[in-house]
Amino acid sequence: MARTTPHDPPPSDGRPLYGRIAALLLDELRDGTIPPGERLPGERHLAAYFGVSRETVRQALDVLRRNGVVTTDRRGSHATLPGRPVEVPQSLTFPVGARSADPCALDRATVTWEAPPPEHAMALGLAAHRPTLVHRYRSVAPDGRSLRTAVTSFSAVALAEVAELARYRDRADGATPAQLRRAYDWMRKAGLTLHHRDAITQVGDASSVRVTRRVHDQYARPLEITDLVVNAEQDALVYEFTSPAAG
Template sequence: MTVRAPGLRGGQALIGGDRRIPLYHRIHDQLRDDIESGLLKPGDRIPTEAELSARFGVSRTTVKQAIQQLVHAGLVYRVQGKGTFVGQPRIPRRLVGLISFHEEMRQRGFTPATELLEAAVVPASRHVARALGLQPGAPVLRLTRRRLADAEPIALQTHYLPGEMAELAEDPQVATGSLYEAMERRLGRRPSVGREEYTAVVVSGEDARRLGVPDHSPALAVRRYASLSDGQPVEYTESLLRADRYTLHVELKDER
């Protein structure tokens, strides 16, 4: 008789296949397949190390290696004293095209929301002035917003816009929705070209609290430089994206 572990397909054949592949990697692949196919759903507790060890007929050390790979991939997370659980699906961020957060979330099937944390006209620092093609000290509109997907905080963004766009601070949509849609509706223009720079960072303190993650959590720091079609800079944005909720997708092609 075959005993089935919760959320797993039965039979020792689960870790069959190419014997050159380490056992822990084959167990990882099986668990990952169960998660990505929906057999194990977000919030489900995966079987314990002891249960998986018995199920696959391997040592707990081997199982621990497999689970650690899943943790590193952001597919599962541990809760002290309770077990290991399937994480929420990651949001694929495709590095092609210029799109607003709300448009991106709607395309991915999430319900977007925005919380305005600060709106102020401030003197441009040197790096902000350089990004917007202004003189240092020139007035710029600074907007700090928390972005949510399905009511969960996933990003913090600080936008800098030329001072001539200061009226956007009064637009209700900026406080709750898409900045780009507000720009287009109110000013008749929105960015059409841009570039982004990504850096791996660790967040703590107020940033971690606002993102709803523990201190020393990994994140992606993003700088966006956006312009109108004629090359006029209209936006410089610094973002912090939760690394446990985002996956970067890069399209590559042979340019020879």
């Protein structure tokens, strides 16, 4: 949704509350706030946004479905009413910063279904030894020198909310190539606002740095944690930024 603060409850005009909520949602569909084909936020988010109950939101969505302006499938409700095109924020390529500047570098990425490193499990709120989707990335120079490596563990929330990620479980054999470059796009299209926090430190006396990236959503739920090691010498720094959800 475009606003970051809750919507004021609509004034009474003789219509039932769910009808007024349906009208407000229809306005946002018409003006392109929710682009055609995009997934609407979940019932819990909409209830907080409009200051009403989830049952009221459910009834409002039923009205819109009967009028043919939204459709619902197992992944949620999607806008079908044509609206104004909206600018799509520039996408972040996953893993951020993993690709080397060397045009001759060779990339390889795979996924496994395994227990993540203990520090990853703790950051993601996973029980010890509980398996999850783990992505491994390596960039090497033509002479075989390692330029960059990255290990990413995804949370149970990410796998439950993002169908494209969940489908990789069946291919997580550690051998099949798995470039998840659109992972952040998939998260945004699932209605998640992505908050990134990167801590960058030098690795010992070596000319390399470690980037520990943590990503959570608008509900402070962890989505993924990445450890990226880059063959470069830099001062330590920490920076944060947020990518808005698509819907």
